[in-house]
Amino acid sequence: MNNMLDYELTLFDRINVIRDTIKKYGEENFYISFSGGKDSTILHHLIDMAIPENKIPRVFINTGIEYKAIVDFVQSLAENDPRIVMVKPSRPIIKVLEEYGYPFKSKEHSCKLHEWQLGHHAPSIISYRDKERYGCPKILKYQFEEGFNMNISHFCCHKLKKEPAKKWQKENHKSIVITGMMRAEGGQRNTLSCILTNRSGKVIKFHPLAVIDKEWEDEFIQRNNIQLCSLYYPPFNFKRTGCKGCPFALKLQEQLDIMEELLPTEKAQCEIIWKPVYDEYRRIGYRLKKENS
Numbered sequence: 093m094n095n096m097l098d099y100e101l102t103l104f105d106r107i108n109v110i111r112d113t114i115k116k117y118g119e120e121n122f123y124i125s126f127s128g129g130k131d132s133t134i135l136h137h138l139i140d141m142a143i144p145e146n147k148i149p150r151v152f153i154n155t156g157i158e159y160k161a162i163v164d165f166v167q168s169l170a171e172n173d174p175r176i177v178m179v180k181p182s183r184p185i186i187k188v189l190e191e192y193g194y195p196f197k198s199k200e201h202s203c204k205l206h207e208w209q210l211g212h213h214a215p216s217i218i219s220y221r222d223k224e225r226y227g228c229p230k231i232l233k234y235q236f237e238e239g240f241n242m243n244i245s246h247f248c249c250h251k252l253k254k255e256p257a258k259k260w261q262k263e264n265h266k267s268i269v270i271t272g273m274m275r276a277e278g279g280q281r282n283t284l285s286c287i288l289t290n291r292s293g294k295v296i297k298f299h300p301l302a303v304i305d306k307e308w309e310d311e312f313i314q315r316n317n318i319q320l321c322s323l324y325y326p327p328f329n330f331k332r333t334g335c336k337g338c339p340f341a342l343k344l345q346e347q348l349d350i351m352e353e354l355l356p357t358e359k360a361q362c363e364i365i366w367k368p369v370y371d372e373y374r375r376i377g378y379r380l381k382k383e384n385s
């Protein structure tokens with residue numbers, strides 16, 4: 093970092109924000125959404141630094157498409173930390189995809205296309221289909237035409253992540269989720285606030301890392317000798333983890349190439365699970381190399 097004082101000030105500020113927020117709303121109401129990735133590992137340690145001996149659960153949703161190294165990492169933490177909770181969705185990923193549809197390109201695209209396939213032709217969907225900028229890319233417009241029958245939807249995240257998390261939250265009487273989301277990740281997170289309330293003004297989400305950046309994170313890891321999942325170290329050197337081979341990944345080809353070399357069994361698993369999407373990506377040369385190229 094350019095200025096070590098900045099690091100210390102940010103640390104001091106974040107610790108105070110965490111202490112004040114958790115004290116204000118009651119520790120018993122919080123849980124941490126724990127993915128086993130870099131941000132949530134930092135969050136896990138930062139919360140402990142702010143509130144030593146806290147009993148806030150760290151909830152890991154094993155979607156069935158997590159990297160094996162991530163599951164192993166979370167399991168090894170759980171051996172010495174009873175606050176780590178592992179939750180599974182009620183149905184396997186393949187059944188969810190077959191029943192509700194496959195994610196394609198992005199959440200927005202999958203959602204709009206799903207509505208379209210149900211026969212809903214709202215102005216927002218037509219505008220997405222027709223817009224030149226920030227709309228459906230030219231190469232994917234054929235999906236709004238007759239004859240395109242692939243079942244696409246945005247329900248994958250909903251069924252594999254949100255529903256099991258909500259169910260656990262309800263059963264365990266927790267009202268506020270703490271996440272490792274950061275504004276620095278860009279996109280819709282640019283305007284992320286630390287505290288999110290619902291329409292009735294009730295706090296439902298707490299994002300203590302919202303204002304920090306990757307440089308600060310790296311400094312925090314180094315100073316506190318924090319061990320991350322093995323995927324963040326050579327030979328993998330992942331910058332982020334998340335669901336493997338997810339069709340929403342912008343650098344999907346790069347991800348699959350790395351997996352082919354270093355994690356061939358997991359690459360093969362992705363090819364089976366995401367086959368209909370990968371086939372279509374390859375057929376049109378979108379996000380994956382065109383067939384026979």
Ligand code: SF4
Pocket residue numbers: 155157195248249250252253334335338339340
């Ligand atoms: S990130 Fe991708 S693979 Fe994971 S649940 Fe969401 S859509 Fe499915």
